[in-house]
Amino acid sequence: MRAWRLLEWKSEPVLMDIPEPEPGPGQVVIKVGGSGACHSDLHLMRDFDIGTVPWNPAFTLGHEIAGWVHALGDGVTDLEIGLPVAVHGAWGCGACARCRVGAENYCEDPVAAPIPAGGCGLGLDGGMADYVLVPDARYLLPLPDGLDPVQAAPLTDAGLTPYHAVRRSWPKLQPGSTAVVIGVGGLGHLAVQILAATTAARIIAVDNRADARALAEKCGADLTVDPADDTAAQIRDVAHGRGADVILDFVGTTQTLALGAQSARSMGDLTLVGLAGGTLPLSFFATAYEVSVQTVYWGTRPDLVEVLDLAGRGQLTAAITTSGLDDMMDVYRRMEAGEITGRVVITP
Ligand code: NAD
Ligand code: ZN
Ligand code: ZN
Numbered sequence: 014m015r016a017w018r019l020l021e022w023k024s025e026p027v028l029m030d031i032p033e034p035e036p037g038p039g040q041v042v043i044k045v046g047g048s049g050a051c052h053s054d055l056h057l058m059r060d061f062d063i064g065t066v067p068w069n070p071a072f073t074l075g076h077e078i079a080g081w082v083h084a085l086g087d088g089v090t091d092l093e094i095g096l097p098v099a100v101h102g103a104w105g106c107g108a109c110a111r112c113r114v115g116a117e118n119y120c121e122d123p124v125a126a127p128i129p130a131g132g133c134g135l136g137l138d139g140g141m142a143d144y145v146l147v148p149d150a151r152y153l154l155p156l157p158d159g160l161d162p163v164q165a166a167p168l169t170d171a172g173l174t175p176y177h178a179v180r181r182s183w184p185k186l187q188p189g190s191t192a193v194v195i196g197v198g199g200l201g202h203l204a205v206q207i208l209a210a211t212t213a214a215r216i217i218a219v220d221n222r223a224d225a226r227a228l229a230e231k232c233g234a235d236l237t238v239d240p241a242d243d244t245a246a247q248i249r250d251v252a253h254g255r256g257a258d259v260i261l262d263f264v265g266t267t268q269t270l271a272l273g274a275q276s277a278r279s280m281g282d283l284t285l286v287g288l289a290g291g292t293l294p295l296s297f298f299a300t301a302y303e304v305s306v307q308t309v310y311w312g313t314r315p316d317l318v319e320v321l322d323l324a325g326r327g328q329l330t331a332a333i334t335t336s337g338l339d340d341m342m343d344v345y346r347r348m349e350a351g352e353i354t355g356r357v358v359i360t361p
Pocket of ligand 3: 106111119120121
């Protein structure tokens, strides 16, 4: 089968012909229907180095996957061949306190996990391939009626990660509150929809690209802003002069983090999702009082159940275009040049 393999850090992946995986006991092989092209893959190719994460190449890229059950290992009895499924790609040990509640994205037993703090397409072979080996049937969630694998693929990361970020801030997003989404790409456009579907917050979307701002409006943003020197003041104005209750940064440069810190209301949340590598110097007066600053990584399996439910009921729809497996690097080059709106799904 064909697979895009990252062979070393700071290199472009290579499309290779490798043997189709065979499922061992408890494992499942999925025929890939859709594999989302995530900006994190670009960071893997361009920015990451030995020691950045606790795993290393070589592996097949692709961590945002849905498809059909293709082959079952011994002991897997509750799945049928051909069933459309989404893959929860954070593969932990399954037994530690975090994994037992489905938070395998934060597995605390890196020795027992298949790979420390990694997962599908992140240290282990992922879905930029014809088939993907899933190490345990618990990572597979049946798709709701009417949702096909191509539409569902981005939900497993571009939907799941912002859902996890928004969900943890729900108590701060009551009527009268303001949420800011910085960076309206694959993740950000779904973040706007998740905020609109699950909270009463006024939504401000910030992106330097007009097409991204137009998409944010379609997704339910109340106001879109082209970042400039006075963006923080503009946000504070709209947010009743107090600042935004929750800011989700899907870029992560020093500049966007500074914007977040300057825009946050006292007791607000500033949540860093983007991996651009910027920093936020912390000092007593760097933010309003009691602002919480946190990173989030991916989402839990229960989160993904809820994301799929929202999508099944038509409240969450990824804006996608599709591309063939052979054209994957062309997609990442377009992403790097800022030429992609929404998400591109690779369809092997
Ligand atoms: P994307 O390329 O689809 O979207 C990024 C968007 O940010 C684009 O619309 C771009 O125009 C906009 N942007 C860039 N610089 C900006 C700036 N200075 N101000 C405002 N907008 C700006 O990327 P994506 O796939 O949505 O991923 C977003 C980020 O999230 C990436 O860094 C990715 O690696 C990261 N990510 C993190 C997690 C996690 O678990 N923490 C999961 C998935 C992706
Ligand atoms: Zn991703
Ligand atoms: Zn674990």
